[in-house]
Amino acid sequence: MLxxxxxxxxxxxxxxxLAADRIVGPVKKGEDxxxxxLYDFDVVHDxxxxxxxxxxxIHSAKNWFLPYQEDLCTFTFEDGGSGDWHKEVDYGVxxxxxxxGLHPCDINALNKLDKVLLGGQYPNPFxxxxxxxxxxxxxxxxxxxxxxxxxxxxxxxxxxxxxxxxRMDDLYFAEIxxxxxxxxxxxxxxxxxxxxxxxxxxxxMEAKESLYVAHVDTSDLTKILDLEFQASVxxxxxxxCFSCGTCAQVCPTCYCYGVAEQVDMDFTHARKEKMLYSCNxxxxxxxxGGHNFRPESHTRLKYRYYHKHRGFVEAFxxxxxxxxxxxxxxxxxxxxxxxxxxxxxxxxx
Amino acid sequence: MTxxxxxxxVPVAKPKVAFFELSSCEGCQLQLLNNEATLLDFxxxxxxxxxxxxxxxxxxxxxxxxVEGSITRDDEEELLREIRRRAKILVALGSCxxxxxxxxxxxxxxxxxxxxKEVYGSFPIESQEVKPLSAVIKVDLEIYGCPIKKEEVERxxxxxxxxxxxxxxxxxxxxxxxxxxxxxxxxLGEPCLGPVTRAxxxxxxxxxxxxxxxxxxxxxEANLALLQIIMAERGIxxxxxxxxxxxxxxxxxxxxxxxxxxxxxx
Numbered sequence: 051m052l053x054x055x056x057x058x059x060x061x062x063x064x065x066x067x068l069a070a071d072r073i074v075g076p077v078k079k080g081e082d083x084x085x086x087x088l089y090d091f092d093v094v095h096d097x098x099x100x101x102x103x104x105x106x107x108i109h110s111a112k113n114w115f116l117p118y119q120e121d122l123c124t125f126t127f128e129d130g131g132s133g134d135w136h137k138e139v140d141y142g143v144x145x146x147x148x149x150x151g152l153h154p155c156d157i158n159a160l161n162k163l164d165k166v167l168l169g170g171q172y173p174n175p176f177x178x179x180x181x182x183x184x185x186x187x188x189x190x191x192x193x194x195x196x197x198x199x200x201x202x203x204x205x206x207x208x209x210x211x212x213x214x215x216x217r218m219d220d221l222y223f224a225e226i227x228x229x230x231x232x233x234x235x236x237x238x239x240x241x242x243x244x245x246x247x248x249x250x251x252x253x254x255m256e257a258k259e260s261l262y263v264a265h266v267d268t269s270d271l272t273k274i275l276d277l278e279f280q281a282s283v284x285x286x287x288x289x290x291c292f293s294c295g296t297c298a299q300v301c302p303t304c305y306c307y308g309v310a311e312q313v314d315m316d317f318t319h320a321r322k323e324k325m326l327y328s329c330n331x332x333x334x335x336x337x338x339g340g341h342n343f344r345p346e347s348h349t350r351l352k353y354r355y356y357h358k359h360r361g362f363v364e365a366f367x368x369x370x371x372x373x374x375x376x377x378x379x380x381x382x383x384x385x386x387x388x389x390x391x392x393x394x395x396x397x398x399x
Numbered sequence: 400m401t402x403x404x405x406x407x408x409v410p411v412a413k414p415k416v417a418f419f420e421l422s423s424c425e426g427c428q429l430q431l432l433n434n435e436a437t438l439l440d441f442x443x444x445x446x447x448x449x450x451x452x453x454x455x456x457x458x459x460x461x462x463x464x465x466v467e468g469s470i471t472r473d474d475e476e477e478l479l480r481e482i483r484r485r486a487k488i489l490v491a492l493g494s495c496x497x498x499x500x501x502x503x504x505x506x507x508x509x510x511x512x513x514x515x516k517e518v519y520g521s522f523p524i525e526s527q528e529v530k531p532l533s534a535v536i537k538v539d540l541e542i543y544g545c546p547i548k549k550e551e552v553e554r555x556x557x558x559x560x561x562x563x564x565x566x567x568x569x570x571x572x573x574x575x576x577x578x579x580x581x582x583x584x585x586x587l588g589e590p591c592l593g594p595v596t597r598a599x600x601x602x603x604x605x606x607x608x609x610x611x612x613x614x615x616x617x618x619x620e621a622n623l624a625l626l627q628i629i630m631a632e633r634g635i636x637x638x639x640x641x642x643x644x645x646x647x648x649x650x651x652x653x654x655x656x657x658x659x660x661x662x663x664x665x
Contacts, residue, residue: 083588090580109580118578127407135407292594292622295570299577315440315557317406326578332620333569347620380577382585382594382629 051208052226055247056240061215061222063238065097068148068185074114075150076104094150102151102217105194110302110376111149111156115180116163117142118299118326122176122309125320141179149184153191155374157211158204159302160186165366166305185230188214190254193261196375198388200259201266204372216254223251264388267395268359268369274395275360279352281397287390288348290383291330297377297385298328298354303370306334329354355390404443411560417449417461418492419482421475422502422529423468427493427547428452434549441553444560462487463559465542469495469502470530483536488559491538492552494545494614496531498648501545503529507645531648540565543615545647548600568598571618572611576602584610590635592643595621595650616649623653 056064065073075094078087078101089104091111120142127135152160164181167174188211191197199205207214213231216223223243226232243251298304308327313320327334330350335343344350362370371387378386404411418428429452432438448458464486470476483489494500505514506529515526532538540559542552558565568574572593576583579602584591591610593602597618604611617623630640641657644650 080582080587082582082586088582088586108582109577113580289622290625292571292573292625293620294573294594296573296577299574312554313406313557313561315437315444315553317404317411328570328574331570331574332618336569345620347622380583382583383625 052232053243054224054226054235054240055218055221055243056224056235056238058217058220058222060238060240062097064234065100065150067234067237068150068187069097071146071148071185073100073148073150074111075100075102076107077101078104079108091149100150102189104151105192106153106197106374106376106379108376108380109300110159110374111152112159112302114147114149115160115184116167116177116305116326120176120324122322122324124322127318127320141176143179143183146183146185147180148187150187151189152186152211153189153374154207155191155197155199155204155372156302157186157188157207157214158199159372159374161207161210162303162362162366162368162370162372163305164210186211186213188225190214190216190258193258193263194375195263196378196386197262197373198264198266198375199373200262201264201268201388202369202371202373205258216251218247218250218254221247223247223254264375264386266373266388266391268391271369271391271395272360272363275356278394278397281394283393283397284348284352286348287351287385287393288346290385291347291351292383293330293332293347293350294382295328295331296380296382298330299326300376300380302372302374302376303358304328308333329357351385355387355394359391406561413444413446414463414560415448415458415461416445416463416465417458417482417486418447418451419449419464419466419468419478420451421466421468421479421496421532422471423493423495423500425452425467427467427495427544428465430546430549431552437549437553441556444556459485461485463490464488465490465492466496466532467492469499470532470535471502471527472525473527476530476535479532479535488539489532489536491532491541493547494543494616494647494649496538497533497541497543498616498651499529499531500647503531503648503651504645505529529648541567543567543597543649544600545614548603551599569619570598571621572596572598572600572602572605572615574598575600576605578602579606581605584608585629585633588633590630590633590639590643592626594629595623595626597621610643612643612646613649614647616647617653623650627657 073094074091076089077092077099079090080088082088089101089107090109091107094100123137123139125135125137167177188207212228214225306327307324310323312323358371359369432453448461464482491497495502508514555565575598576593584605589610592613593605593611595617596611596613597615641654644654
C-alpha cells in the first residue's frame with residue numbers, strides 16, 4: 051500500500067476533481083427531537099454539504115449498489131400479445147459513482163457482499179456493474195457507543211477502497227489502493243509521510259481503540275449458536291420484535307430479496323421487480339399453497355442471526371455482520387446485536 | 400374499446416364492473432379518477448356499468464362490485480345484500496368498507512342517541528352504529544386505505560382480470576418507510592402506527608413527515624403489546640395512542656381489549 055499526506059485544506063480540491071462524476075456521501079438530513087444531527091448517504095451537490103464528521107448514518111449506502119427496489123427485466127409484447135415479445139435487461143448503471151466518506155465498516159460490508167454476489171457460480175450483474183463503476187473514498191471514523199466493528203474484525207479496511215483518508219490534525223493521511231487514486235493525488239498538494247507523521251498516524255489508531263464501548267464475544271459463536279438453537283431467549287427476543295424488517299433495511303449486508311412479476315394494464319408491457327426483503331417479515335417464508343415455514347416471530351429473528359453469525363461464517367470464515375450498529379439504533383424495540391448474542395451465550399439450557 | 404383484449408395471445412374477458420357507495424366521502428372512487436395518465440388504460444381493462452363519480456348511466460348487470468363506505472342505515476344494509484346477490488366478486492373498497500373507517504369513530508360513545516343530537520340537533524335522520532361490510536355479507540377482497548392507493552387498485556384489478564392471485568403485503572409500513580430512507584417519526588418525537596400497520600401504501604404519510612394513523616388496519620401478527628411499550632417509553636400517552644388506533648376502525652378489537660383492562664380496576 052502507498053501512503054501520502056496532504057493538508058486538510060486540499061480536500062476540497064480532491065472533491066472538486068472527483069465531482070466530474072456523481073458523488074454520494076454523508077449529508078445531514080435533519081435533527082432528532084433532542085437536537086442531535088441525523089445523517090444519511092445522498093448525492094452531494096456541494097463540498098460544504100459533505101459531513102465527514104458524521105458518527106453513523108441511519109441507513110447504509112446500499113441503495114447505491116443494492117437498491118431497495120429494482121427492475122430485473124421488462125417485457126414488451128407486440129400486437130396485443132399475439133405477436134413477438136422482447137425482454138430488456140437494464141442494469142441501471144449510466145454513470146460512474148463516487149462513494150465519498152465510507153467508514154471501514156461499510157467498506158468491509160461491500161467486501162462481504164462481493165463474496166456472495168460476485169464470487170459464486172452466478173454473479174449478480176446488477177450489483178457487479180454498479181461495483182465496477184464505483185470509486186470509493188474511505189474516511190476514518192470515531193467509534194460511536196453502539197459500534198462493535200472491533201469485535202467483528204471490520205474496524206479497519208485493508209481492501210475494497212481506492213483511497214482511504216484519516217484525519218490527522220490539520221493533515222490527511224491517505225492510503226492508496228488504486229492507480230486512479232494515485233493519479234488523483236498527483237493533482238493536489240501532497241507528499242510522502244515522514245517518520246513523525248507515521249508515528250502520529252499510529253497514535254491516532256491507538257486512541258481509537260479506547261473509544262469502543264459495545265462488544266460482541268465471537269469466540270466459538272457458530273458452535274454456541276448451534277447448541278442454543280432451542281434456547282428460550284430466542285422467544286423472549288421474538289416477543290420484543292415487530293417483524294417490521296427495519297433491521298434488514300438499514301443493514302449494509304442484508305441482501306435477501308423477493309421477486310414479483312407485474313403486467314401493465316395495457317397488456318403490452320410487463321416487468322419483473324426485485325425488492326429487498328427481510329427474513330423477519332411474516333411473508334418471508336410463505337410459499338405456494340399458503341404454507342409458512344416460519345410463522346413465529348422468534349424463529350424469523352433467530353434465522354437472521356444464524357445467517358449473519360453462523361451460516362455465513364461456515365461458508366466464508368467470517369461473519370456477515372460488520373458491527374455498524376445501525377440495526378440496533380433503528381430498532382424501536384432496542385434489539386441490539388451485542389445484547390442478543392450475549393443473552394444467547396449466557397443461556398443455561 | 401370493444402376490440403377483444405388478449406394477453407400473450409390468450410383472449411382476456413373484460414369484466415363488467417360497478418361501483419357503489421354507502422356512508423362515505425366517495426374519495427376512494429375519486430382517487431381512481433385522479434390519475435389521468437393511466438385512466439384510459441384502466442377503463443380499457445374493465446367495462447364500467449356504474450360509477451357515480453364518473454358517469455350518469457347506471458346498470459345492474461355486473462360481475463365485480465366495488466363497494467365504498469360503511470353501513471349506517473337499514474337501506475344501506477339492504478342495498479349491500481342486493482349487490483352481494485348480483486356480484487360474483489364483491490370488493491370492499493377503502494377503510495370505511497373494510498373497518499368502518501372514520502365513520503365508526505362515533506361508535507366509541509356509549510350513547511349513540513346523544514351523538515346524533517349533538518351533530519344533527521332535532522333534524523330527523525337515521526344513523527345507527529357503524530358497521531363494516533363484512534359484518535353483514537361475505538367480502539371476497541379488501542382494498543385498504545383512506546384513501547385507497549390508486550396504483551395498488553390498478554395492480555389488483557389487473558390481477559383480477561388476468562385471473563391471478565391477489566397478494567397483500569403482510570409486513571408493516573416500516574419496511575416501506577425504510578426503503579424510502581425517511582427519518583423515523585419516533586426520532587422526531589411523533590407517534591406513528593407504522594410498526595403495526597399493514598404496508599402497501601409506500602409509507603405515504605410518514606414520507607410526508609406525518610406519523611401513520613393506521614388506515615390500512617393491522618398487519619397480520621402485528622405486535623400490539625410491543626406498540627404499547629414503545630409508546631409508553633417515549634412518553635406518548637395511552638390516550639394519544641388509542642386516539643390513533645381508533646381513527647379508522649382496523650384496530651377495534653385491540654382497542655376494546657386495552658380499554659377493557661383500563662376500566663377493570665374502577
